[in-house]
Amino acid sequence: MRAGGRDAQRQRLHARAGRARAAAVMVRLHGGGFAAGSPVSPWYDGRSFSRDGVVVVTVSYRLGFHGFGWIEDAPVNRGVLDQIAALEWVRDNIAAFGGDPGAVTLAGQSAGGISVMTLFTAPRAQSLSRAAICMSGADRVQSRESAEERGRALAASAGVEPTTAGWSALTEEQALDAQDAFGIRTPPATIDPAAFIRGALMPPEDHGMPFGPVVDGELLPRSVSDALAEGVAADKRLLIGVTGHEFTLWMLHAEEQLRGVDIAGAMTEAGLPPELAAEYVASHPEPRRRPRSSATSPACAPSARRQALRWSRLRAATNADTTWLYDFRWPSPFYGDLAVHCVELPFVRDLLDADGVSRAHGPNPPRELATRAHAAWVSFVTEGTPGWQPWARGVGMVFNETSEEKPLLELEGRLARAAHAAWQDTPAPAA
Template identity: 70%
Template sequence: MNNVIAPIVTTTAGDVRGVRRDGDAAFLGIPYAAAPVGALRFAAPRAPNPWAGVRDATRPGATPQRRLLGLEPSFPEPTVPGHETLNLNVFTPAAGEPDRRLPVMVWIHGGGFAAGSQASPWYDGRSFSRDGVVVVTISYRLGFHGYGWIADAPMNRGVLDQIAALEWVRDNIAAFGGDPAAVTIAGQSAGAISVMTLFTIPLAQSLFRSAICMSGADRIQSLAEAEHVGRALAVAAGAEPTVAGWSALTEDQVLDAQDAFGIATPPDEIDPAAFVRSALMPPGDQGMPFGPVIDGDLLTRSVGDALAGGVAADKDLLMGVTAHEFTLWMLHAEEHLRGVDVVEAMVEEGLPRELARDYVASHPELPSAAALLGQLIGIRGFRQSMMRWADLRAKTSPDLTWLYDFRWPSPFYSDLGVHCVELPFAWDLLDADGVARTHGPHPPRELAKVTHAAWVAFVTEGDPGWRPWTGGVGMVFNETSREQPILGIERRLADAAAVVWPETKIGRDGARESGSS
């Protein structure tokens, strides 16, 4: 039923009342699973408990995020207290109209698998509603609670949460005007890693038809790596590595122990040549101790292996990166690195001089050694990951993969196109809280119009509007967006690294190989 003042929709667990807005309705904090507390704290998600009457869904639900990563977030990511942390938000122009069958985008937020919030104003779906797309933004358990190894608990609890949310969408989204057969999963950063994980899990294949991967990295742990961290964390926390042992600790005690294994921080002293080699090695854990794990059950192989084997070969995939993902990570060392010749540093580690010169020449916007070295982090972690996945898809799924490179320079970030910079453009939310602080007072509205239109076209039609990837051309988004060659220098660096440092050669699955090339 659709009430003009306060829309009410019936879900499988009970009725929910949203709020009518200008052009759509928002339903906030709807539980898709039971609260992960008590016996469910480290268990696989369970169905939410049904409720009687009409549940209020006009305020954000509780967030799994309890603490920030220790850094000032680049955009608002509110923490909302409460126990029912497994919830989602629905933004729709067709509440209570099951015959509308509009396309659906399910959004998975980033935050290094340790933070992030489904309640961010940067994830408001009003612009997608305007363009006929239903948006669902979901939460999932973070950090150790979501991904930590426990001897007698299921692995990948955060991934299982995401699958449970997609199952909720399958069973309920028609009541909100959405089409359960036209679901696109989308995410950025850790959310994009989640997207590629779901994209290649057999269990999830029936729950979506296409995917958007924004700044994803080839980052899935082995079970041995996860167990090593889990046991070390248990020792640090003074707990037995079992459900009973961890359940004896409060949430704050677990978070205190987790903080000691947090996101890596930049080194104070940097050997430029050694840094070149380490930056171009396989991405490893990307400084993140938690995330999806190849557990032999839910995840049986890496994203690369799954793509090479033809998993999701029938699904459309849009992938992209920003121009300078983590370039700023090294700017703290600008004075320390002043006068360093990056070409010579690359040559010292064995890379061809011509390639080193071409790399520096390809980034005239990076005037310092610190920035040029920092750029290598994003090249290995994000750009080459995307390139490998896209190349595999070009073999198994021709004409179903599209790539983009978002290059708009933010004046707030030294005129660089950094991690997260594309979000308010893709969502067409330049007036959202916090955008003026990170993008300046006048970010280009035409760029938001073009970028958002591509996302809407992909979610709706399965085609963002440019040529599919065949190995060279993608869409470059800036104030004069157009198709052009991308990833040329990244490919040359990957090829050279495999020859110069054969022990760091990247296999098709993104894992480091041993031996010669």
């Protein structure tokens, strides 16, 4: 089809869409640690949102070193540029599909949530969305200097120059093999409980992920937290939340070493007040089906939960009524009655019949929970509110088989302040 024909077809589609009320749009970014993941997962199907009047766009972006690795003569945030290009496509074309380009909500979980917050605060993307949903995100930030150090080391290990020409000399399989040598860091074989606690409360700046968005001074001039503190995107709406046992499964390798360890005692040894340590451990009762995970559960939860609190408080300081919090607490029987990372995905997307859900959540996950959670997400995308009070009022929604508004993350705030007081060499959390 000639260009003129394509333009005429686009005009007809725009005219046809314009006769109906334009629908709100949700642009979804998949997770996977910036090294894996795919938009074609059955858990990313947009049919339930489409059924409820939302136009859904699920995008791909370059991953791993291809998307975020330092190359001497190439942009460092290539994956972010892919995401921005997708949002620009939505702006220019979504009306032809019945969507409103002025009513775009970003949504993502895990690395997708980090991507959402990156775009939410990136100067170049400010006009491309009006709201965001960040699920289990973190302020995953890497300096340009750290990215360059890693990029040069990776090129040296692959035996090429750290340039586009150097990397182009390798096949894709060879480049991926070189990248694998710089995979997600694994904890040491011997774990000191106090150091383990400190690492959980104050994780490394890149959260153990070798690739991801880089504060390059250009596309991303500052971290998400710094941007929010400066009031960036204060007028936009944000729904943010976590699961009850975010990273516990990833730390089950530590069960044997932590078995029998007094976690509250280890927290006290790390410098935290004993009363606060005991209170926090008591807030994570021993799971019924995986009792050993009681050792890692309270130690792994704080970092993601503290991040949600920090961002919410930074936002509340500039605009009190544009941020909503949730805490997804439904305990999956498959995962030992833990509300693990990713547990909420088929519920908020109302996809309990999708492939793999029964294996992950048992044969009868609660339908009412999916109805309530999905309705909240639809309401936020279409109406700008999930149906409960903004976090500045001091409460958020706790999702479980019975869900209710409750004060959220107050204990994490006290824990973060105590951790900073104990470890003055670490940056002060805004919590």
